[in-house]
Amino acid sequence: MKGYIIHDLAEPDDAPSDDLPPRGWGMVLVSPPFERNYKEWVKRSDAKKMVMDCPGESDVKAMCVWMRRHQPVREQAEYWKVVKGQMDEVGPIPRYIFDERKYDNWVQRCHKTVDEATSSVILQCIGLGRGGSWDLMKVLYWLARVVRVRGKAGGSEFFSNLPVSAHLGNKTLFKSANLMQQVDFNFLISGLTDYLISENFGRCTVFAFLNGSFVSAIERRLRELRPSPQLQSHRCALAVYSRERSTRHHVLPPLEHFSERIDVDHWVLYVTEVENFPLVDGFFFVKTKPMTLVGLRMATAGEHHTTASTVRQFTEYLAAYFNGWEESSRPLSWEMIYVQHADSTPMNDWQRCDVVSSDNVSDDEKQKIAAFWNEKVRQYQVSISSREVPRRV
Structure with a gap:
């Protein structure tokens, strides 16, 4: 063997010459997985196919x-x-x-x-x-x-x-x-769920809630965070209504591109395109009495406290997106689910709503929001790894 030729097929619809490799030479053909680039050459040369990762x-x-x-x-x-x-x-x-x-x-x-x-x-x-x-x-x-x-x-x-x-x-x-189409997007997410989890994929991880296997794994591991151990425990709506789950999603655009309010729909996963959307990465509503809003937050740190102004900003977005929000939100029950990767520092304590200086919220309203958060909002934490969700390839 005189040596090896390394032939890089960088583009689609590329192919090596029929004359390669010359007699007495070996050859390594590097190509993206466009089979028509190399199929005939592999067959002609009796070559072995190998998979090579990108560099880390x-x-x-x-x-x-x-x-x-x-x-x-x-x-x-x-x-x-x-x-x-x-x-x-x-x-x-x-x-x-x-x-x-x-x-x-x-x-x-x-x-x-x-x-x-x-x-x-x-x-x-x-x-x-x-x-x-x-x-x-x-x-x-x-x-x-x-x-x-x-x-x-x-x-x-x-x-x-x-x-x-x-x-x-x-x-x-x-x-x-x-x-x-919804069925195609759900199929896409079912294949990507373990990747979204393992890579800590930010707010896009909430799309994993369209995957039944992921939701089932979440339900079994939900752990309630309580401001005081004396308070009575409360099961998360996601676990209580485990036979129901979000199979549809709705992407909410930035308000400058949003023209007409929509009706609240139950078990629809709402995800927003707004960068740095306040409080949550996604949310859905559960048909209970009163109706329950379940906020989803992907968290990496061991704590994820919020502020009264952030909660106020979130409710302002909801009022802008949904019809009759002021009326329907009065008897609303709130739950927050903090989803963490198994390798992250686990969140063990109640996540506070702090009162801080803000130009757009009065002191009186900030106190009311903080009181509502501390008295009415139920919190849950779950740690999960990609190993706990069936992988589909």
């Missing part, structure tokens, strides 16, 4: 250290900060994160892919969370990365398509939530 963060950091090894430590740190920011945006793809010009072009193309996606294009994202060639899902070329998965049989392996980065993943999920 520690791998990329080591590359940065090596490339800037002759520079001062401060400059090395600044270079890593730039590369890390670009990796957070487009994923750990060396050909783009180490070249500023290529990065600029690529990140624009990725965002344009999501921004201009039609219903038929975004439907290709149904392959996220599952294996499968990209031949019929070309949109994954800009939005996905391949992750190697070991099979149960000895030595077997396959790959799963996951969002290339949390940033693009969030954007893709919200676009899918707006454009996909």
Whole structure:
């Protein structure tokens, strides 16, 4: 053997020459999972297919250290900060994160892919969370990365398509939530649930509440947080009405793009596109007497206290979104569920509603809101890992 050729097929609809490899040479063909790129060559060459992960963060950091090894430590740190920011945006793809010009072009193309996606294009994202060639899902070329998965049989392996980065993943999920049919979006979430949990995927993790397996795992682990152990315990509505759950979602746009109030619908998962939405990441209503609002908050820290002005801001959003909110909210029962990854510091104590200085809420109203929170809001905490939710590929 004279040596090996490494042939990189970076683009879709690319293919190696029929003359490769020359006699006496071996060849490694590197390609995204576009089968038509390599299917004939693999057959002709009797090649073995292997799955290779993208480099991890520690791998990329080591590359940065090596490339800037002759520079001062401060400059090395600044270079890593730039590369890390670009990796957070487009994923750990060396050909783009180490070249500023290529990065600029690529990140624009990725965002344009999501921004201009039609219903038929975004439907290709149904392959996220599952294996499968990209031949019929070309949109994954800009939005996905391949992750190697070991099979149960000895030595077997396959790959799963996951969002290339949390940033693009969030954007893709919200676009899918707006454009996909409900059954298709639920199918997408069923494949991505363990990823949303394991990666601490921020507010998009609330979409996991559309997955029955996830909700079942949550119900069994709910733990009530009480301001005083003397107070009577209270079962969470999610556990009491375990046979019912959210199977539909509704994405609430920013108020500047919202024209007409909607009616409150029970067991609909409401998620908002508003950045830094106050108090919750999502919520739903349960048909009880009185009606129950269940707020969902993804939490990583061991405490997640709020303020009276934050609660007030949340209720102002609800009044702007829903018909007759002032009337229907009077007898409303409130519950908060804090969902944490199993590796996070567990939240063990009651989460306070503090009274702090605020220009938009009077002192009297702040005291009333804090009293309502402390007396009427039920709180629950649950820690969960992806291992506790059945994985579908």
